[in-house]
Amino acid sequence: MTDTSSSLRILLTNDDGIDAPGIAAMREELTAVGDVTVVAPAENQSGVGRARNEHAVRRDHPWGYALEGTPADCVAYALRGLDADFDIVVSGINDGPNAGNYVVGRSGTVGAGVEAAFLGTPAVAVSSYHARDFFCHPPEEYDFSRPARVARALTERVFGTDVFDEVDLLNVNAPADVPSPRMRVTRPFADYDQQVDHDPDAGALPDGDREHDLDDDEVYVRLQDISWPDSVGFENPFPLDDEHRDRYPVGSDRRAMVDGEVSVSPLAVHHGHATDPRLASIVESLSEQVE
Known part of the structure; x- marks a missing residue:
């Protein structure tokens, strides 16, 4: 039994929506170690990063509240709008991995944690991957x-x-299908490109992208991430052969996933700061020229 007098006060959110299987599994585990309040998006908000809205609609939910907004909205509301204090924010479990600098920056799961950190509360963002299928989709068919x-x-x-x-x-990126996986401290590994297709078959476009017939000076374009080698968009990059394993060094989040490990990447949210005397010299010289 957990001593509720000393248990953690946990805010739980996600980006797949409050009815997603991943957040249900996470809540069930966390209630054993703390007092859990859920404030999560009413609908799927995957890939929105740290996007915020000025207005949102809140609905009561048996676990807390569903918010018509983004994961970052949920965190901002809970940390500043509820009459409650939280020790830590947990975001997830996402039904797919969030690894690599670019993907991490776009993730709504991670975005919730970034919002928490800016508001002074530590956070853990949790995503799940499958060592064979890569994405845990559809999520109802996987065990989180x-x-x-x-x-x-x-x-x-x-x-x-x-x-x-x-x-x-x-x-955190944890495998759903590897028994007793090794845990490893990692760093996000940058590996990203973009594929652009012009005038794709309109029949293959989502309905929301076909708002009107094209004028003569308009062309459909499709932008697809290449965030793993030899895979475009949401193609499954697993299994990776030895060449791909060697591409990612031990200690990177991507290598941990290739090896079926739990990747734990400690992040800072201040976006970093670099110094370069050449830039300082350019700025100083320009300041003397620009009136």
């Missing part, structure tokens, strides 16, 4: 209990230590 147990253990262990003195957010 193993990633939920991993996230619960990590959340309980790191809180109260000095980990969050320097780290704002832990980004």
Whole structure:
């Protein structure tokens, strides 16, 4: 039994929507170690990053509240709009991985954690992948209990230590199908390109992209991420051969996934700062020229 007098006060959210299987599995695990309040999007908000809205509609939910907004909206509302204090924010479980610099920057799951960090609350973002299928989709066909147990253990262990003195957010990618996976501290690995197709078959476009007939000076374009080698958009990049394994060094989040491990990437949200004397010289010289 958990001692509720000393249990964690946990805000739980996600980007797949409050009715997604991943958040249900995460809530079931977290209630064993803390007092869990759920504030999550009413509908799927995947891929929205840290987008925010000025207005949102809140609905009561047996676990807390469903918000007609983004994951970052949910966190902002909960941390500043509820009469409650939270020790930590947990976001997930996402029904697919969020690894690599570019993908992490676009993820609504991670975006919720970034919002929490900016508001002064440590966060853990949790995503699940499948060592064969890659994406856990459709999510109803996958078991998120193993990633939920991993996230619960990590959340309980790191809180109260000095980990969050320097780290704002832990980004976790855990396999759903690997028994007793190894856990590894990792760093996001940058590997990204973009494929652009002109005038694709209109019949293959989502309905929302066919708002009107094309004029003579208009062309349909399709933008698709290449975030893993030899895969475009949401194609499954697994299994990766030895050449691809060697592409990602041990200690990177992508290599951990290739090896079926739990990737734990400690992140800071200040966006970094670089110094370059050449830039300082250019700016100084321009300041003397521009009136």
